Structures are given as C-alpha cells and as structure tokens.
Amino acid sequence: MPHYEFFCQKCKKFFDKILSLVDYEEGEVLCPHCGSKKVEQRWSAFSAITSKKSA
Numbered sequence: 001m002p003h004y005e006f007f008c009q010k011c012k013k014f015f016d017k018i019l020s021l022v023d024y025e026e027g028e029v030l031c032p033h034c035g036s037k038k039v040e041q042r043w044s045a046f047s048a049i050t051s052k053k054s055a
Contacts, residue, residue: 004029005043010036 004017004024008031015032029039 004041006031006039007042008033008036009038009040010034014042 002019002021002024004019005014006017006029007014011031011034013031013033017029019029028037030037031039
C-alpha cells in the first residue's frame, strides 16, 4: 500500500499514513496528534526494491 506524508495546519506537526487507494480517494484523513481534519498532503521521497540480475 502507498505511504503518504501529511502536515497538520492546526497543530503544525507532520505525520505519515499508509493508505489503500480506496481510503486515499475518500479523502478523510485526521491528524493523529490533535484529531483535526485540516491536513495537507506533502511530497515525500519514495523507494523501489529491485532484484539484482547478473548478465
């Protein structure tokens, strides 16, 4: 599942959430620190795991 970073505008804290695409599209994300709905998604780095194949 995708990993998202958010910033709460009320308490000014960052937090991470792992959401399914269905949960993300519903858009109801609450701050785990203060319970506010005033959160915005932030850009975050991503990583990919690949297999190493010999030639």
